[in-house]
Structure formats: structure tokens, C-alpha cells
Amino acid sequence: MTKLLKIIPEKCTGCMQxxxxxxxxxxxxxxxxxxxxxxxxxxEEASYAPYTCFxxxxxxxxxxxxxxAIAIDPDHGAKIVLGEACVGCHLCTIACPFGTVFTLPTMxxxxxxxxxxxxxxxxxxxxxxxxxxxxxxxGTGEWLGAWGEKVERRFEEALAGGTR
Amino acid sequence: xxxxxxKLLRVNLTNGTSRIEDIPERWLRDYIGGRGVADRYLWEELxxxxxxxxxxxxxxFATGPLTxxxxxxxxxxxxxxKGALTGAITTSNSGGHWGPELKFAGYDLLxxxxxxxxxVYLWIYDDQVELRDARSFWGKTVSATEDGIRSExxxxxxxxxxxxxxxxxxxxxxxxxxxxxxxxxxxxVGAVMGSKNLKAVAVRGTRGVPVADPKGFMEAVWALRKKLxxxxxxxxxxxxxxxxxxxxxxxxxxxxxxxxxxxQFEEAENLNGNSIKDQRMLTNKACFACTIACGRVTRxxxxxxxxxxxxxxxxxxxxxxxxxxxxxxxxxxxxxxxxDLDAVIKANWxxxxxxxxxxxxxxxxxxxxxxxxxxxxxxxxxxxxxKFGSGAALVRMIEATAYREGFGNELAEGSKRMGExxxxxxxxxxxxxxxxxxxxxxxxxxxxxxxxxxNRGGCHLRAWTPGVESNGTFPPHATEGKAEWxxxxxxxxxxHDATGICLFTGTGSQLADLVPCTAGATGVPFTLEDFVKxxxxxxxxxxxxxxxxxxxxxxxxxxxxxxxxxxxxGPAKGVVVRLHEMLPVYYQTRGWDEQGVPTRxxxxxxxxxxx
Numbered sequence: 001m002t003k004l005l006k007i008i009p010e011k012c013t014g015c016m017q018x019x020x021x022x023x024x025x026x027x028x029x030x031x032x033x034x035x036x037x038x039x040x041x042x043x044e045e046a047s048y049a050p051y052t053c054f055x056x057x058x059x060x061x062x063x064x065x066x067x068x069a070i071a072i073d074p075d076h077g078a079k080i081v082l083g084e085a086c087v088g089c090h091l092c093t094i095a096c097p098f099g100t101v102f103t104l105p106t107m108x109x110x111x112x113x114x115x116x117x118x119x120x121x122x123x124x125x126x127x128x129x130x131x132x133x134x135x136x137x138x139g140t141g142e143w144l145g146a147w148g149e150k151v152e153r154r155f156e157e158a159l160a161g162g163t164r
Numbered sequence: 165x166x167x168x169x170x171k172l173l174r175v176n177l178t179n180g181t182s183r184i185e186d187i188p189e190r191w192l193r194d195y196i197g198g199r200g201v202a203d204r205y206l207w208e209e210l211x212x213x214x215x216x217x218x219x220x221x222x223x224x225f226a227t228g229p230l231t232x233x234x235x236x237x238x239x240x241x242x243x244x245x246k247g248a249l250t251g252a253i254t255t256s257n258s259g260g261h262w263g264p265e266l267k268f269a270g271y272d273l274l275x276x277x278x279x280x281x282x283x284v285y286l287w288i289y290d291d292q293v294e295l296r297d298a299r300s301f302w303g304k305t306v307s308a309t310e311d312g313i314r315s316e317x318x319x320x321x322x323x324x325x326x327x328x329x330x331x332x333x334x335x336x337x338x339x340x341x342x343x344x345x346x347x348x349x350x351x352x353v354g355a356v357m358g359s360k361n362l363k364a365v366a367v368r369g370t371r372g373v374p375v376a377d378p379k380g381f382m383e384a385v386w387a388l389r390k391k392l393x394x395x396x397x398x399x400x401x402x403x404x405x406x407x408x409x410x411x412x413x414x415x416x417x418x419x420x421x422x423x424x425x426x427x428q429f430e431e432a433e434n435l436n437g438n439s440i441k442d443q444r445m446l447t448n449k450a451c452f453a454c455t456i457a458c459g460r461v462t463r464x465x466x467x468x469x470x471x472x473x474x475x476x477x478x479x480x481x482x483x484x485x486x487x488x489x490x491x492x493x494x495x496x497x498x499x500x501x502x503x504d505l506d507a508v509i510k511a512n513w514x515x516x517x518x519x520x521x522x523x524x525x526x527x528x529x530x531x532x533x534x535x536x537x538x539x540x541x542x543x544x545x546x547x548x549x550x551k552f553g554s555g556a557a558l559v560r561m562i563e564a565t566a567y568r569e570g571f572g573n574e575l576a577e578g579s580k581r582m583g584e585x586x587x588x589x590x591x592x593x594x595x596x597x598x599x600x601x602x603x604x605x606x607x608x609x610x611x612x613x614x615x616x617x618x619n620r621g622g623c624h625l626r627a628w629t630p631g632v633e634s635n636g637t638f639p640p641h642a643t644e645g646k647a648e649w650x651x652x653x654x655x656x657x658x659x660h661d662a663t664g665i666c667l668f669t670g671t672g673s674q675l676a677d678l679v680p681c682t683a684g685a686t687g688v689p690f691t692l693e694d695f696v697k698x699x700x701x702x703x704x705x706x707x708x709x710x711x712x713x714x715x716x717x718x719x720x721x722x723x724x725x726x727x728x729x730x731x732x733x734g735p736a737k738g739v740v741v742r743l744h745e746m747l748p749v750y751y752q753t754r755g756w757d758e759q760g761v762p763t764r765x766x767x768x769x770x771x772x773x774x775x
Contacts, residue, residue, distance in 0.1 A: 013447075013448060013449055013450035013454070013457035013459075014449055014450050015450035015451070015452065015453055015454045015455065015457065016261070016452050016453060017234055017453055017455070020233070020234040020453060021234065023372065024234070027372055028374070028378065029372025029373055029374045029375075030232060030233050030234060030372055030373040030374075030375075031268065031370070031371060031372030031373070032264075032268065032321075033268065033321065033369070033370035033371075034370075034372070043344065044484060046446040046447045046449075046461040046463070046484060047447075048449070105370040126234065128389070128393070128455035129457070
């Protein structure tokens with residue numbers, strides 16, 4: 001069993017507290033442009049959808065990286081960007097089918113993606129409406145359930161020594 | 165600098181130049197930020213006697229030290245200028261996401277001066293500042309302008325504050341709308357923007373807001389958040405929005421109906437929080453960093469969207485939008501005698517999309533309806549009967565006002581000027597040219613003293629008395645203690661505004677809770693006393709500015725209707741506003757002389773003796 005971020009768009013009010021918290025952890029300032037969780041606002045549909053990396057098992061970002069700057073964190077299964085190795089080529093941002101790897105607006109233009117805050121995601125804590133839950137992957141929601149199971153399977157494999 | 169950015173962006177629209185300036189640190193400490201600092205700039209730079217719609221007027225957008233931080237509801241910015249409706253200094257507040265974006269771009273204040281030779285919009289991308297051609301957006305509605313500018317710029321995360329056709333056409337109570345549905349609504353700030361040929365300000369900011377004491381700051385943030393999360397007042401706001409207030413005002417005979425003819429609206433239940441929630445609400449929505457989410461996203465299903473038609477917009481032009489909140493539901497509903505929620509919702513959306521303040525719009529239309537019902541204006545002057553209760557008139561006349569079509573041209577001047585033109589000035593229900601919001605002072609005496617001397621005319625956001633007049637603190641019809649309470653509350657709300665935090669945090673916390681947040685963010689060891697003093701300083705500075713603009717104690721009054729004509733029924737039956745009992749006490753509490761002029765001692769105490 002592993003833990004994942006579960007996002008429930010119906011509960012989101014579009015307040016951006018998650019973006020503030022994410023940037024705070026990364027930079028020590030409140031800077032939503034640096035956040036790797038983003039809230040998309042669909043005004044006409046009255047829908048607000050936070051989205052961030054699902055930690056998907058295929059991890060095309062990781063496969064696309066030419067300098068092996070994306071790796072699996074063995075402690076909690078997150079795919080993390082190794083800042084010192086990243087050369088800012090942006091291939092990962094193109095490879096990700098979900099658009100959840102971002103170019104950070106910094107001098108070196110490094111890639112940025114969710115690293116699950118080392119196992120204590122700040123966005124989930126900051127959300128005032130419970131739209132972002134930090135919970136067990138299995139059975140945490142229908143749409144994420146399938147992802148969760150896959151992630152878990154890969155995670156177990158990784159733990160068994162088969163790290164890609 | 166922490167909390168504050170300490171920077172002002174000055175843009176001269178006449179010659180197209182811009183400059184980044186340091187804001188004097190003393191001003192930030194003295195006024196906390198936002199409103200007060202902007203007031204100080206106006207005091208230093210603007211002759212109070214200028215025509216508000218001339219190029220000489222200046223328009224300031226101001227954020228506070230907590231705007232753009234995770235302090236609950238840190239979304240606010242203030243528009244400060246000489247109001248087109250009032251001729252007084254005006255401070256018009258808005259939420260959404262635009263204010264924080266300006267902060268992320270690196271500015272506490274944006275100051276606009278002059279007049280562009282042709283329609284332009286301002287594009288701010290961190291340090292990059294550009295005036296761009298807006299001729300293709302001129303004439304467009306708020307939503308079309310925002311969508312158009314965002315797609316032209318193509319930078320994700322861009323936020324837009326703009327005017328609609330009403331601002332372009334210099335409607336006296338045009339507003340500035342950001343994020344399509346949030347408005348700096350009152351006093352005609354949108355007309356000032358329109359007079360400058362400025363269609364919009366688009367901002368994208370990628371920088372961070374640092375705080376001086378991260379640990380202390382985050383502790384204060386979470387203490388406030390926990391308080392709010394548990395507060396019943398906040399829960400009510402989340403569930404029912406502000407519109408639940410109509411139940412309270414109606415119960416006390418303080419819900420002005422049909423241009424203040426009565427204090428109770430028989431169809432109030434159609435417009436209350438429950439009706440909106442149960443019948444037309446899709447979801448609630450938050451501004452930036454807001455942990456309340458009082459915004460109502462509403463939809464008119466099926467044919468209800470076409471029940472009342474407008475001319476310019478296509479049929480079924482829109483089936484979803486935002487609002488109404490209480491003030492709009494009252495002005496467009498009860499004050500015009502309209503109890504049809506669908507008409508009110510559509511009217512509210514039109515106000516948002518055309519860039520009109522729904523309070524002054526509804527109140528002005530209510531005054532026109534009174535003229536019509538009394539036979540002062542006839543059918544030959546209006547395109548459709550302006551009868552109280554007519555949803556068709558309500559919806560269509562809003563559009564006519566924004567484009568100044570037909571009788572809309574009269575409505576566009578506001579009810580004071582309209583009343584004077586038709587030789588019936590008594591129909592104007594407001595102060596200093598600005599229409600009252602949704603509280604009848606005959607039901608709540610305190611609102612009388614909150615309205616009369618208010619720096620920006622009729623306004624409920626400087627001291628909101630119905631809360632303390634309905635919970636047993638003060639009897640609603642007494643006057644004792646209210647002038648004193650209002651003076652202190654005005655100081656507090658002014659400080660609250662200055663921080664950049666929404667006043668609705670008051671549903672579950674106090675100004676005192678914002679003090680450690682501000683101290684943590686800025687590193688300045690503010691106390692509650694400093695805050696109240698800063699509010700008082702700001703209030704007095706605005707007062708001095710108004711006096712220089714030519715306003716006098718004679719402007720601190722209420723319409724005859726409130727002072728002499730009591731309600732004939734309801735809980736406020738037989739009551740008139742006893743302003744004469746409260747105003748002298750108010751002046752005295754403020755340290756002003758009998759003419760309402762701040763005394764030398766008071767100014768010295770506030771450090772304003774040299775201004």
C-alpha cells in the first residue's frame with residue numbers, strides 16, 4: 001500500500017491556497033508561478049480543478065529525460081527532479097501527457113514537478129475544503145483508483161529492487 | 165522588504181512613459197498599506213478640486229502587505245481616485261485574483277495619470293510594462309475583453325481588470341471589473357478609467373512575496389484559519405453567501421423597498437440565501453487565498469435565461485454567471501420591487517458584464533421608477549413602463565444605461581443628478597451623491613451615522629451596524645453609543661482594508677487577528693493600537709482631502725425621507741433617523757469641531773499636522 005494525492009475537483013473553490021503552500025515549501029516565499037500544483041478555473045462550467053503529477057507508473061517524463069535527472073524517490077515512490085542534474089531541456093514537460101511537469105520561471109529554467117514534499121504534501125494540508133487528500137492509493141476514488149493500483153504495483157516492484 | 169514590495173509603478177498615459185518608484189517606508193508604517201498609502205499619494209499629488217473625469221485626475225490601484233499571502237482572504241486591492249459619482253475621494257475594493265497578481269509582479273501600488281490619446285490597455289509582466297492598442301477591444305463587454313486580451317497576450321496566468329461599455333460611456337457609477345465577476349464597484353471608478361481611455365490593466369507576476377518572520381507568520385496564519393473554520397458566521401457565509409442578510413434586515417424593517425418607501429419587502433424570501441442556493445446556484449467560489457468562498461456561481465436553466473430580453477446581447481447570451489450577493493439582490497430586487505429571482509440574477513450578470521455598480525444601478529432605477537409611478541416622467545420619455553416590480557424594465561434599462569440609450573442616458577448620471585434634472589431631488593436616497601446600500605437607517609439607527617459622514621458617501625463597508633443592533637449589543641432604534649461605536653469601527657475597518665484582507669474575515673475573527681499576520685509578514689512590530697491609529701489617520705486624511713475638495717458639514721446628512729418620514733408599518737413603524745442626536749457626538753468623538761473639521765490637536769496626535 002502506498003500513499004497518493006487524491007484530488008476531488010467538486011470540493012475545490014479555486015482559492016489557490018495549494019499553490020501558495022507549494023511555492024512556500026519550494027522557495028520560502030509565496031509565489032504561485034513556482035507552484036507545481038496548478039488550479040485550472042473553468043468559469044463557464046463553474047468548475048475548479050487542481051491538478052498535479054499523479055506519479056504515474058509509465059513516468060514518460062523520466063523515460064524522456066536525456067540526463068537521468070528524474071528518479072524515483074524510494075521512500076514514497078514520487079518521481080523527483082534532481083535539480084543538480086537537470087539541464088533545462090524541457091523534454092520532460094513535452095513528454096508528460098498530463099502537463100504536470102512545468103518549466104520553472106527561474107534563471108536556469110529547470111523542470112519542476114510534484115515530489116510529494118517528502119511524504120507530507122503541503123497542498124493537502126493547506127486546502128481549506130478537503131479537495132486534496134493525502135491517502136492510501138488503493139480504493140481512494142474511482143478515477144484515481146486505476147492509477148493508484150498501477151502505481152502501487154510499480155512501487156512494490158521498485159522496492160523489490162527493480163528500480164528503472 | 166517583506167510583506168510589502170515597497171514599489172510603486174507610475175504610468176503616464178498621456179506620453180506613454182512608466183517609472184518604478186520607491187514608496188516612502190514611513191508611509192507604509194503609518195498607513196499599513198493599500199488604501200491609506202494611496203490616499204497619501206492623492207493628498208500629495210492631486211488637487212482635490214479637479215474634475216474627476218479630466219486627465220488631471222489620478223487613478224491608483226493599491227494592494228496591502230497581506231495581499232498575495234496565504235492569510236485567509238488575502239485577495240484584496242483598493243482603487244483610489246476622485247470619484248466620478250461623488251466628487252469625493254473614493255476607495256473602492258475588489259477581490260478575485262488581480263490584486264495578488266500585481267503584487268507578484270512586484271508592486272504595492274499602480275498609479276495612472278494623464279489620458280491616452282486613443283484607447284489602450286496596460287500590460288504588466290513583472291518589470292516589463294507596455295501600453296498596447298485597445299481599439300479592437302473598445303466597446304466590448306467585460307468577459308469579451310478579458311478573454312480577448314488573454315488570448316492576444318498568450319501568457320498563462322494573466323489576470324485582467326477592465327471596464328465594460330459603461331466605463332467607456334462614462335456612466336457615473338461604472339465599475340472596474342477583474343476576473344470577470346469581481347468589481348471595484350462604487351463611486352464611478354470605472355468612469356475615471358474610461359475617461360483616461362484605458363480599457364484594461366492586464367498583469368502577470370512571477371515573483372514571490374517574502375515574509376520577515378516565517379515561523380511567527382505561519383502561526384498567525386493558521387490561528388486565523390482555525391478560528392474562521394470553526395466560526396458559525398463563516399459557515400453561514402459559505403453555505404448561503406451574503407444574501408442571507410436579507411432575512412435579518414427584513415425582520416427589523418431595515419430592508420429598503422421601492423426606493424425606501426417601506427422597510428420590508430414582501431417577496432424577500434425569493435431573494436434570500438436559501439432561494440439562491442436551492443434554485444439557481446451551481447457552486448460556491450472563492451477569491452484568492454479565501455477560506456470562506458461566499459461567491460455564488462449561478463445558472464439560469466433552459467428558457468429562464470431568455471425570460472427577460474435585452475437588445476444588444478444575443479438571445480441566450482449567457483446561462484451562467486456570478487451573483488447575486490446581498491447588496492445586488494437588494495438593489496436590483498427589493499429596491500426596485502422586483503421579487504423574481506431570475507430577473508435579478510440576469511440583471512446582476514448584465515451589471516458585471518457591462519461594468520456597472522449594481523447598488524447604484526438598482527437604486528437609480530428605483531428612483532426613476534418612483535418618478536414614473538408618481539407621473540413625473542411619462543410613457544413618452546421611456547421605452548417601457550418603469551413600474552416597480554417590472555423584471556422586464558429592470559433587465560432592459562441596465563443595458564440602456566450602459567450604452568446611454570434613451571432614458572438610460574438619464575439613469576447613467578445617477579439618481580442625484582437625475583432627481584435634480586426632473587426637479588425632484590427628494591428621490592435621491594444617498595449621501596454625497598452616492599446611493600445608499602441595502603440598509604434602511606430607520607430600521608437600524610446606527611446605519612444613519614455610518615452613512616452621513618462617510619468619506620465616500622453612502623456605504624455599508626466602513627461601519628456595519630446591523631450586526632450589533634440585532635444581537636442585543638445596542639437596541640436598533642436607540643441612538644446612544646452608536647456614534648462612538650461607528651467612529652471606532654470605521655478606524656478598524658480602514659486598517660482592515662489597508663492590510664489587503666477581505667472584511668468578511670470579520671465573520672469569524674477580529675482585526676486583532678490580522679495584527680500578528682501583518683507583523684510577521686512585514687517585520688514591523690505592529691500592535692492593535694497602531695492599527696486603529698493608522699485607520700484613524702487614514703480616515704482623517706480622507707476627510708481633509710474632501711474638505712479641500714469643497715465638501716462641508718452640510719454634506720454629512722441624510723435625505724429628508726429618512727429624517728422626517730417614518731415607516732407606516734412593520735418593526736420600524738414610526739421611526740425616523742435621529743441624526744441630530746448622533747452627528748455632534750460623532751464629530752466630538754472624532755476630535756473634530758462643530759463644522760466637522762479635524763482640530764489641530766487631533767491632527768498633531770495623528771502626525772498629520774504638517775500635511
